[in-house]
Amino acid sequence: KRLVVLVSGSGTNLQALLDEIAALGAEAYGARVVAVGADRSGVEGLARAERAGIPTFVCRVKDHGSREEWDGALTAAVAGHEPDLVVSAGFMKIVGKEFLARFGGRLVNTHPALLPSFPGAHGVRDALAYGAKVTGCTVHFVDDGVDTGPIIAQGVVEVRDEDDESALHERIKEVERRLLVEVVGRLARNGYRIEGRKVVIQ
Numbered sequence: 001k002r003l004v005v006l007v008s009g010s011g012t013n014l015q016a017l018l019d020e021i022a023a024l025g026a027e028a029y030g031a032r033v034v035a036v037g038a039d040r041s042g043v044e045g046l047a048r049a050e051r052a053g054i055p056t057f058v059c060r061v062k063d064h065g066s067r068e069e070w071d072g073a074l075t076a077a078v079a080g081h082e083p084d085l086v087v088s089a090g091f092m093k094i095v096g097k098e099f100l101a102r103f104g105g106r107l108v109n110t111h112p113a114l115l116p117s118f119p120g121a122h123g124v125r126d127a128l129a130y131g132a133k134v135t136g137c138t139v140h141f142v143d144d145g146v147d148t149g150p151i152i153a154q155g156v157v158e159v160r161d162e163d164d165e166s167a168l169h170e171r172i173k174e175v176e177r178r179l180l181v182e183v184v185g186r187l188a189r190n191g192y193r194i195e196g197r198k199v200v201i202q
């Protein structure tokens with residue numbers, strides 16, 4: 001299967017996918033990363049792709065006349081790589097209608113909290129501020145809401161008294177990377193269907 005991965009930052013989730021595919025081979029893993037896209041230039045996630053010899057593209061909102069035009073350009077850039085699955089791995093933009101029309105049901109996101117608690121851009125900070133004693137990460141399909149799509153898998157992380165946002169996020173990311181690699185591989189190898197809110201991996 002062909003994966004396009006979207007990033008905005010450090011790209012450690014992308015790196016985990018690349019490392020697993022390199023270790024197992026694309027055949028055994030069930031998928032390979034055919035391109036990596038970002039909504040900004042110069043991020044470490046793009047550099048990781050370049051080091052692995054994977055084509056990259058950048059699609060910035062500010063280079064387009066409107067959010068809709070940006071969404072159309074992102075859709076076209078991703079579609080050009082003919083992905084079976086699109087993985088949003090720390091991609092900090094909400095995709096629009098055109099993108100979802102094209103890739104809905106094939107767009108996987110990872111979120112650093114146990115949805116439906118603490119959606120949005122500050123899931124780690126919000127869980128900590130709320131005083132949650134457990135949090136974690138959620139791998140889910142993207143629908144037209146913010147972090148509301150069908151859940152595929154979750155991982156739990158305990159909050160420690162001495163945690164700050166960055167320490168907690170680092171522990172979440174360790175679980176998140178393993179979960180994302182495992183889930184994407186299973187989706188790619190086995191196939192799946194989405195029945196309402198339920199994801200059935202065959």
Ligand code: GRF
Binds near residue numbers: 045
């Ligand atoms: C992940 O925790 C993701 O869920 C969050 O941002 C982080 C991205 O990390 N939204 P990386 O860029 O994969 O290192």
